[in-house]
Amino acid sequence: MGYSVKIDSDKCIACGACVSLCPRGILEIRDGAAVSNTPEKCDGLAGCVRKCPTDAIKVTFR
Numbered sequence: 001m002g003y004s005v006k007i008d009s010d011k012c013i014a015c016g017a018c019v020s021l022c023p024r025g026i027l028e029i030r031d032g033a034a035v036s037n038t039p040e041k042c043d044g045l046a047g048c049v050r051k052c053p054t055d056a057i058k059v060t061f062r
């Protein structure tokens with residue numbers, strides 16, 4: 001059990017806000033959109049979801 005991080009690359013504008021905010025450092029910008037490089041480390045704090053200006057990130061418990 002853990003959290004799932006999904007980023008809609010069509011919505012992402014690569015602003016980097018989620019990358020600098022994540023305390024676990026699991027997000028990076030790659031090929032013009034944010035991606036989660038180690039999603040298994042997500043704590044589900046979901047600050048990235050609130051910070052994203054385009055509502056591109058979904059964090060769900062699975």
Ligand code: SF4
Binds near residue numbers: 013019052055057
């Ligand atoms: S905060 Fe949203 S728009 Fe900005 S890089 Fe992250 S996912 Fe993309």
